[in-house]
Amino acid sequence: MPLPTTPFAPHGKNENARPVTIPFNQPSVVGRELFYISQAVHKKHLAGDGHFTRRCTDWMEHHFHAQKILLTTSCTAALEIAAILANIQMGDEVILPSFTFAATANAFMRRGATLKFIDIRPDTLNMDERLIEKSITERTKAIVPVHYGGTACAMDTIMSIADKFNLLVIEDAAQGINAHFNGKALGTMGHLGAYSFHETKNISSGEGGALLINDPAFLERAEIVRDQGTTRAKFFRGELEEYNWVDEGSSAIPSEITAAFLYGQLEQTAAITRKRLQIFNYYLKQLAPLQEKNLLTLPTCPQTSTHNGHLFYILTCDNDQRNNLLQHLQANNIQATFHYIPLHNSPKGKSMTNSVNNLPVTEDISARLIRLPLYYELGKDSQDRVLTEIFSYFARQ
Numbered sequence: 001m002p003l004p005t006t007p008f009a010p011h012g013k014n015e016n017a018r019p020v021t022i023p024f025n026q027p028s029v030v031g032r033e034l035f036y037i038s039q040a041v042h043k044k045h046l047a048g049d050g051h052f053t054r055r056c057t058d059w060m061e062h063h064f065h066a067q068k069i070l071l072t073t074s075c076t077a078a079l080e081i082a083a084i085l086a087n088i089q090m091g092d093e094v095i096l097p098s099f100t101f102a103a104t105a106n107a108f109m110r111r112g113a114t115l116k117f118i119d120i121r122p123d124t125l126n127m128d129e130r131l132i133e134k135s136i137t138e139r140t141k142a143i144v145p146v147h148y149g150g151t152a153c154a155m156d157t158i159m160s161i162a163d164k165f166n167l168l169v170i171e172d173a174a175q176g177i178n179a180h181f182n183g184k185a186l187g188t189m190g191h192l193g194a195y196s197f198h199e200t201k202n203i204s205s206g207e208g209g210a211l212l213i214n215d216p217a218f219l220e221r222a223e224i225v226r227d228q229g230t231t232r233a234k235f236f237r238g239e240l241e242e243y244n245w246v247d248e249g250s251s252a253i254p255s256e257i258t259a260a261f262l263y264g265q266l267e268q269t270a271a272i273t274r275k276r277l278q279i280f281n282y283y284l285k286q287l288a289p290l291q292e293k294n295l296l297t298l299p300t301c302p303q304t305s306t307h308n309g310h311l312f313y314i315l316t317c318d319n320d321q322r323n324n325l326l327q328h329l330q331a332n333n334i335q336a337t338f339h340y341i342p343l344h345n346s347p348k349g350k351s352m353t354n355s356v357n358n359l360p361v362t363e364d365i366s367a368r369l370i371r372l373p374l375y376y377e378l379g380k381d382s383q384d385r386v387l388t389e390i391f392s393y394f395a396r397q
């Protein structure tokens with residue numbers, strides 16, 4: 001079966017020169033991040049919840065029509081606070097995908113929850129909403145949808161199941177900033193939501209996160225839990241004469257330096273998303289001939305969802321081909337990578353006997369998936385090099 005000839009220009013003149021490595025991800029300074037950091041330093045307020053923290057949360061609440069957002073030190077911290085607010089206790093059951101990062105599970109497991117992993121959809125790689133209802137028992141407390149790669153889970157179905165069974169929904173929107181479901185920003189539809197600003201995310205402050213509080217019932221306690229279980233925030237606003245320890249909590253407040261950098265990024269959200277979508281769509285278009293020949297499968301995004309170009313994956317035909325293609329790319333200095341090893345199959349997951357399920361789609365997808373380099377400053381030359389190597393791999397098969 002002849003392959004389409006590679007549509008990409010050859011790179012470099014010296015055949016023997018080793019091409020520079022194309023990283024999988026690379027953080028960027030896109031706008032006024034450094035200027036804002038110097039402003040934060042000059043304001044003589046470096047601990048959290050100052051000027052730049054407010055600017056970040058105001059910006060997000062306005063642009064994402066979110067009720068209330070609190071910055072946190074990570075998405076993990078936001079999920080941990082969410083688990084406390086949801087009052088997750090020993091023996092409660094939490095429904096989540098196995099195809100996710102350990103942070104999604106840890107936040108609930110550490111409170112004694114039983115993790116009920118369910119399978120994902122083969123099209124979006126998100127939790128399969130058709131499997132939720134049959135996993136619900138009288139112990140079920142929460143559903144945790146993870147928006148993989150910024151493509152939305154079926155939030156309408158998930159929210160109506162939650163309503164029917166009186167469950168909480170905590171959206172893990174770590175990868176979902178500025179992506180939407182039926183026009184609503186990811187993270188704003190569940191009772192609680194969480195964003196990540198880790199270096200690998202679209203909008204980054206190195207490490208960082210945010211808790212979205214969409215159900216006003218959690219507002220007061222969220223502020224307390226985030227600040228060591230104290231009423232200090234109220235005290236700082238002049239609403240109390242002294243502050244007290246009133247609840248469990250932790251230190252999850254990022255510094256003003258982090259918030260200053262983050263604000264510089266947030267201001268550029270539209271430009272960052274546009275650039276990432278451009279890179280995503282170029283991969284999609286150029287790789288289409290390989291999909292037409294059934295050599296690989298490309299991502300799909302349902303009509304209800306507008307994604308944010310967080311990641312670009314391809315699915316090979318089988319695990320051997322995935323590993324061989326990865327090796328080929330690595331040998332050519334291209335840092336492509338696999339993604340989640342399903343949590344139920346990881347050593348920790350296997351040790352939790354009551355959480356193991358039969359998850360054929362999760363296992364299949366995990367064995368065949370490759371993520372390609374995608375970051376704000378990825379140039380067209382580099383992207384063409386990635387594409388050339390993928391075409392050259394398949395041409396040799």
Ligand SMILES: Cc1ncc(COP(=O)(O)O)c(C=O)c1O
Pocket residue numbers: 074075076077100101103104146172174175195196197198208209
């Ligand atoms: C789905 C998901 N949840 C949670 C996290 C944790 O985010 P953070 O590193 O900000 O704690 C990540 C990080 O990659 C993630 O991909």
